[in-house]
Amino acid sequence: MLTAPRLAHLTPNWFAVVMGTGIIAVATSSLPVNLPGRRGIALTFWLLAVTLLAVLVTAFAVHWIRHTEHAREYARSSTMFPFYGALPMAVLTVGAGTAAVGSTVIPAGLAFGIAGTLWALGTIGGLATSAVMAGRLRAVADRGTAVPAWLMPVVPPMVSAATGAALVTHLPEGGPRVAMLAGCYALFTLALVFALFIVALLAAEFRDGGLPPLQALPTMWIPLGIVGQSIAAANNLGTAAGHAVGHDTANVLHLFGLGYGLLMGTVMIVVLAAVGVLTARAFRSGLTFTMSWWSFIFPVGACAVGMGAFGVAGDFEIPRLLSAGLLCALVLAWCVVAVHTAHRVRTRALPAPA
Template identity: 40%
Template sequence: MTATAPVPRARRLFRDVPTGRALVSAVTPNWFASVMGTGIVATAAVTLPGSPAPLRALGLVAWLLAAVLLLVLLVATALHWLWHPQAARGHHLHPVVAHFYGAPAMAMLTVGAGALLVGIPLLTEPVAIAVDAVLWTAGTALGLATAAAIPYLQFTRHEATPDAAFGGWLMPVVPPMVSAATGALLIDHLPVGEARLTLLVVCGLMIGVAFLSTLAILPQIWGRLARHKVGPAAMVPTLWIVLGPLGQSVTAANQLATHAPAAVDGAWAGAITIAAVLLGLPVFGFALLWLTIAIALTVRTARAGLPFALTWWSFTFPVGTCVTAASGLALHTGSTLLAVIAYALFALLLTAWATVAIRTFHGAVITGRLLVPSPAA
């Protein structure tokens, strides 16, 4: 009588993907959108008008989770380059994946800002400032590089069909706007004088880099929708990315208005505040219009079937920037309406984050299917 070989026990985690090097075979830059989407929950929670203690506690938990995700993805990306160098070197030439190189930069900037906004009780103020300074510097350098390099590749190497424009085209040019919004937090911690003024000016320059680039891209996305309609269901969530530069531009302007008094005299600081409100209100109004359109298009697509993909993280960070935009405008105008809108958008953000986070955990950790490279990639 021969003994039968023991039947291997089924794995509870990563069920559908081999372990080892295969776990990092499909680590693309868009994975960092999960850090952005989680980190923005923290910054949005603590910047809401009159943010109560429970929301600040929620913000701390979200920031810690975002920081852990950032570390995991940085390690996974390094291993991806080490073990799968050919695939990694091809990302910048992929006409879709290349645009998401803006995500790692924004992930670092978001976690850095969270260190100052919610991390001080855990880190102490000097450590929080140091963490933010390091992440802001690295994120800004990477973001400025992608803002120039990816459009250059798009203009010279990438092949684009007439219906190619999508929300992801904004990803490489938005990081300087995030740098401007988060850099404003560091102004108060620099030596009085030229250092503060220099950072204020640099942040203003980066708003121009991102906002004017956005104005060049938005008409192409609108035109593509008008001429070629919505397109594949999997790409519909990327329409929400449009909210990112809109909300972040308003956030950046209002953050600079808040911290400008530390860098310039009262007259200039007052002028910056007036400009932030006068320019921020119309931009925020258009953001609300686009949000309405994006919701309608998403609901329409979901009725026919909206497959889950990492693009679902587009439902989080862009909405979060609208929360911080509404909060900033409410702070500088005293408007109750804007405060109510900020809390309503935050509720939408929490709902979106919970939905996407649960689906991502299941697809990445339980089944591992998100870790398997797409045949089309």
């Protein structure tokens, strides 16, 4: 049981548990390949993600109220602050699951109302974490060494863009749909430009200083999150454009999504292969469980969702099959990481000081 004293070191990276759980519900529900039991799997993981989000939000509130000094210390920490991006992404992921899965078990109007509210909250939170991260990066002398976790507060607007596309058709025709579509493309652009800047910093750091330490190596998977989410956003928005703008404009946006998906899908495959090799070597070198293992989960789910969206938008078979393969790997990885996490919570090894 997580009592108040144990919550002293409940850090924001715990919300990656919600992200990783919720993305399975989203990926399964949107999977463009028929798999037996997919509806039950999606529903189970959505309900679990909702429960985890409720528990963690409550626990995090207790953490801030009862352990304010620890909470402020973590928020000021250059190492831990980036993981505050996990909170809005957890909210956005549960919102997306509510739209995709919840609408099949509760009234659709209620489901999309909840999804829209969570989308708004997650988007505001994501813009806030991006703004704070931008401010910290401007202070060159104090920003520290570039690490993959720096992408965490930057990815939320891209998740907003990817998940907001599903809400476009549930808005009144005309101005509201156009505004939502334009806003999502603005979020897409903001996140992509900011992420590319950080990736450039990471590339320079890896060139000069080498890869992260062994126990932090799972964070090398984090960049795949924005790759997958950006593919999903470009193609989901391209599809949604057909319900919001004129035929010619919608066709251009649709073609942009396909071109972007082809380019970034190629990048995704190369990066997946590279980090897969690095991770295999890390396990052979003695990589042991830490909460950084959750860095494996959401990025793979994002890639599965992205490939699924690309496959549907272009009616391509290979991306659809790749989406199914990634989803199978995702569920297996989630089971391994979740069992390790639950065991350490039960034995009181977690939460632990960061």
